[in-house]
Amino acid sequence: MTYRVIPLVQAGVGTVDTGGTGTSVQSLPAGAVRAPDMAEASAANMTHVANMAPRDVRGRMLHDLRISVTDRCNFRCTYCMPKTVFGRDYPFLPRAEILAFDEIVRVAKIFSQLGVRKIRLTGGEPLLRRNIEHLIEMLAAIPGLELTLTTNGSLLAKKAQSLRDAGLQRVTVSLDALDDSTFRKMNDVDFPVAEVLRGIDVAATVGLPVKVNMVVKGGTNDHAIVPMARYFHGSGHILRFIEYMDVGSSNGWKLDEVVPSAEVVRRIASELPLQAIDPNYVGEVAERWRYRDGGGEIGVISSVTQAFCSTCTRVRLSTDGSLYTCLFAQQGHDLRAMLRSDCSDEAIIASLQAMWRVRSDNYSERRNANTPGLQKIEMSYIGG
Numbered sequence: 136m137t138y139r140v141i142p143l144v145q146a147g148v149g150t151v152d153t154g155g156t157g158t159s160v161q162s163l164p165a166g167a168v169r170a171p172d173m174a175e176a177s178a179a180n181m182t183h184v185a186n187m188a189p190r191d192v193r194g195r196m197l198h199d200l201r202i203s204v205t206d207r208c209n210f211r212c213t214y215c216m217p218k219t220v221f222g223r224d225y226p227f228l229p230r231a232e233i234l235a236f237d238e239i240v241r242v243a244k245i246f247s248q249l250g251v252r253k254i255r256l257t258g259g260e261p262l263l264r265r266n267i268e269h270l271i272e273m274l275a276a277i278p279g280l281e282l283t284l285t286t287n288g289s290l291l292a293k294k295a296q297s298l299r300d301a302g303l304q305r306v307t308v309s310l311d312a313l314d315d316s317t318f319r320k321m322n323d324v325d326f327p328v329a330e331v332l333r334g335i336d337v338a339a340t341v342g343l344p345v346k347v348n349m350v351v352k353g354g355t356n357d358h359a360i361v362p363m364a365r366y367f368h369g370s371g372h373i374l375r376f377i378e379y380m381d382v383g384s385s386n387g388w389k390l391d392e393v394v395p396s397a398e399v400v401r402r403i404a405s406e407l408p409l410q411a412i413d414p415n416y417v418g419e420v421a422e423r424w425r426y427r428d429g430g431g432e433i434g435v436i437s438s439v440t441q442a443f444c445s446t447c448t449r450v451r452l453s454t455d456g457s458l459y460t461c462l463f464a465q466q467g468h469d470l471r472a473m474l475r476s477d478c479s480d481e482a483i484i485a486s487l488q489a490m491w492r493v494r495s496d497n498y499s500e501r502r503n504a505n506t507p508g509l510q511k512i513e514m515s516y517i518g519g
């Protein structure tokens with residue numbers, strides 16, 4: 136499947152915007168710079184990043200970079216990678232087109248200078264990418280970044296320790312039901328729920344904080360909402376319920392299969408009373424609720440009924456190096472071409488600043504009867 140990408144505008148190297156500090160990267164002869172001490176250095180770095188960090192047309196900054204490290208997956212979740220499209224002969228990306236680890240790390244370093252504070256590794260299924268631990272080690276060495284990963288949990292029991300040792304800070308596991316038959320209806324493969332639950336337990340045992348994401352599809356797994364809440368109540372793991380979304384162009388999305396988050400909260404609260412709590416930070420996707428009995432918290436992610444575009448600080452890097460400024464984008468920006476040319480980091484930074492400055496994405500606010508039919512990028516290619 137080929138997606139529409141446009142070249143990233145190659146802004147003039149000398150025009151890196153350092154936010155009016157009047158210092159362009161080329162003008163300071165090396166000798167003139169005095170080595171500042173650590174505190175001074177990080178303060179200077181903070182100022183530097185603050186000056187470099189672009190705002191889009193709605194004043195939104197960059198905070199989250201989601202990196203798809205593979206377009207392959209061993210599940211075929213109907214809302215993401217339906218078998219009818221992603222069948223046996225599906226043309227997945229050839230190796231030469233996929234970003235190499237050092238290219239991914241270079242991108243992460245560059246975005247960390249533009250305000251990104253959180254990296255989420257996604258896919259497809261990221262744990263299918265060979266030597267993923269090596270990539271995590273390299274990313275974990277970049278200062279000031281929170282490093283997380285979203286997985287379907289199928290390989291987590293086996294890999295949790297090595298992921299933790301490599302420097303992963305947190306893991307999110309997608310789990311759409313507790314019984315195998317409903318689980319199978321959602322992921323369309325024969326994989327036991329018990330193995331995913333074992334992965335969650337092992338991750339917790341090795342010290343990886345776990346969040347669990349459940350996509351709720353009305354008429355398929357919504358009967359599992361309360362059983363899932365009961366199961367994770369008091370477990371210390373945060374369970375989040377995601378409204379079924381019209382991502383990509385192949386999941387056959389229907390509005391009447393969306394269970395509004397308000398209904399999810401109502402069902403749970405009828406058995407386990409809840410109280411709304413504040414977000415952890417501006418731009419946090421999930422709306423947070425805590426159990427009144429101290430049994431922990433849940434989250435709801437309501438892209439359909441309560442759009443959160445106004446605080447969206449996310450950019451996505453596809454497996455083959457294109458940037459998407461919205462989950463529902465129809466085209467991307469070809470970063471790989473710059474990475475594989477003799478472009479300097481400064482030139483790439485200038486281009487990314489230019490790209491973000493003109494960003495005005497707000498698909499969820501504009502969603503209407505016609506938008507689901509648009510040719511949108513597949514979620515399995517850019518990560519959720």
Ligand code: SF4
Nearest residue numbers: 444447461462496499
């Ligand atoms: S629809 Fe696009 S702009 Fe809106 S929150 Fe989602 S990713 Fe961000």
